[in-house]
Amino acid sequence: MNAVDTGARACARRYFxxxxxxxxxxxxxxxxxxxxxxxxxxxxxxxxVRAGVAPEAAHARAIAALGRPEALAHSIRQARYAxxxxxxxxxxxxxxxxxxxLATGLWRAAPLAIGWAAAVAxxxxxxxxxxxxxxxxxxxxxxxxxxFVAGYVAFLVLAANVAHASAxxxxxxxxxxxxxxxxxxxxxxxxxxxxxxxxxxxxxxVLLTPLVPALAWLLHVHDAGSAASGDRMxxxxxxxxxxxxxxxxxxxxxxxxxxxxxxxVASAVALVAAASMADAGVAAAALIARSALLIAxxxxxxxxxxxxxxxxxxxx
Amino acid sequence: MKLSRYVTQLLKGNTDVxxxxxxxxxxxxxxxxxxxIEQASGGTLAISEGTLYPALQRLTxxxxxxxxxxxxxxxxxxxxxxxxxxxxxWLAECRSQWGEFSAAFGRVARGGASG
Numbered sequence: 001m002n003a004v005d006t007g008a009r010a011c012a013r014r015y016f017x018x019x020x021x022x023x024x025x026x027x028x029x030x031x032x033x034x035x036x037x038x039x040x041x042x043x044x045x046x047x048x049v050r051a052g053v054a055p056e057a058a059h060a061r062a063i064a065a066l067g068r069p070e071a072l073a074h075s076i077r078q079a080r081y082a083x084x085x086x087x088x089x090x091x092x093x094x095x096x097x098x099x100x101x102l103a104t105g106l107w108r109a110a111p112l113a114i115g116w117a118a119a120v121a122x123x124x125x126x127x128x129x130x131x132x133x134x135x136x137x138x139x140x141x142x143x144x145x146x147x148f149v150a151g152y153v154a155f156l157v158l159a160a161n162v163a164h165a166s167a168x169x170x171x172x173x174x175x176x177x178x179x180x181x182x183x184x185x186x187x188x189x190x191x192x193x194x195x196x197x198x199x200x201x202x203x204x205x206v207l208l209t210p211l212v213p214a215l216a217w218l219l220h221v222h223d224a225g226s227a228a229s230g231d232r233m234x235x236x237x238x239x240x241x242x243x244x245x246x247x248x249x250x251x252x253x254x255x256x257x258x259x260x261x262x263x264x265v266a267s268a269v270a271l272v273a274a275a276s277m278a279d280a281g282v283a284a285a286a287l288i289a290r291s292a293l294l295i296a297x298x299x300x301x302x303x304x305x306x307x308x309x310x311x312x313x314x315x316x
Numbered sequence: 317m318k319l320s321r322y323v324t325q326l327l328k329g330n331t332d333v334x335x336x337x338x339x340x341x342x343x344x345x346x347x348x349x350x351x352x353i354e355q356a357s358g359g360t361l362a363i364s365e366g367t368l369y370p371a372l373q374r375l376t377x378x379x380x381x382x383x384x385x386x387x388x389x390x391x392x393x394x395x396x397x398x399x400x401x402x403x404x405x406w407l408a409e410c411r412s413q414w415g416e417f418s419a420a421f422g423r424v425a426r427g428g429a430s431g
Binding site for chain 1 (some may be wrong): 345346349351364365366367369370371373374377392393394395
């Protein structure tokens with residue numbers, strides 16, 4: 001290998017490393033695309049060499065023809081993930097259905113609730129199989145709450161059984177099940193978050209969005225013993241989920257990254273304000289503090305992604 | 317040949333049609349598509365890589381083409397793109413609209429509207 005060859009290879013390596021940093025695609029898709037582009041550079045350089053250009057200059061020109069790595073990565077991401085109206089509306093359907101189920105009290109009908117959970121899980125798995133299209137994370141964000149809800153229901157059922165039966169085997173079984181279920185659930189949740197983060201921290205943010213209203217509602221159900229259909233908190237949660245659906249459409253139709261981040265911030269403020277309507281007499285300072293906390297929570301994946309990128313750049 | 321801004325704008329709006337028209341003849345990989353468009357247009361139309369690859373991703377996502385890794389006679393593997401029936405239908409529609417548009421545009425641009 002001569003010096004010219006080494007220089008050209010180093011240049012290509014730097015270019016593709018930069019491109020990889022900005023692509024944020026699934027691992028398999030990323031490898032496939034990088035290989036395709038590397039092949040393209042090799043074909044273009046060969047053609048230039050055949051036309052009489054010196055090998056190093058040919059390679060440099062082939063790389064330069066791809067444009068800036070950030071710009072190419074951005075265009076490819078836009079082409080792959082920019083959502084159509086149909087996709088954006090399909091994404092919003094997940095939150096809209098949840099809102100409907102809560103607002104009408106139909107969530108209390110076990111067959112309907114189980115059917116809804118099965119539909120959400122099926123659509124999420126279908127999205128996973130289709131390579132995580134634009135609407136995927138909106139459905140996954142509802143699907144990944146299912147372990148929390150199922151765990152909570154299982155906890156209630158077990159607690160009731162243990163209270164009624166003095167059999168110590170059952171009590172022990174309940175403890176073992178709880179010990180196994182919750183860590184396992186957390187591992188699954190952490191895995192889903194990391195997988196989303198590896199592609200794009202904005203995907204992880206979408207995944208986190210319904211978590212706060214869903215947990216707040218579960219806590220309310222727990223405190224109240226049960227939630228009557230049409231009670232204020234349940235209606236507020238339904239309203240918030242409908243709002244999340246509308247925000248999802250805005251988020252997916254936004255054609256720049258800055259517009260997507262702005263949608264998240266604006267949505268967080270609007271949803272906190274709307275949710276606080278249930279809280280009569282809430283002070284403005286509390287509203288601002290809640291909004292700030294929610295925005296920090298929703299944008300926290302950006303910090304994790306930034307730290308991961310810094311760690312990767314420090315690594316030799 | 318350096319393209320005028322006007323032609324560059326026209327080219328941008330018609331990249332998908334040019335790619336699909338090229339793939340209609342035979343499955344090709346990225347570099348082949350660029351060369352085929354340049355050759356067929358006598359060197360007038362040149363699409364950049366920064367336009368081609370995002371367009372290929374978009375067309376794949378829309379189901380108008382599908383990629384397939386293929387071993388060439390040289391033994392090299394390349395990702396070739398094949399036009400799908402959906403892509404063929406869309407291309408036929410675009411061609412028909414383009415025919416109507418260019419005829420109408422020609423009548424106006426040549427001064428037919430004033431007379």
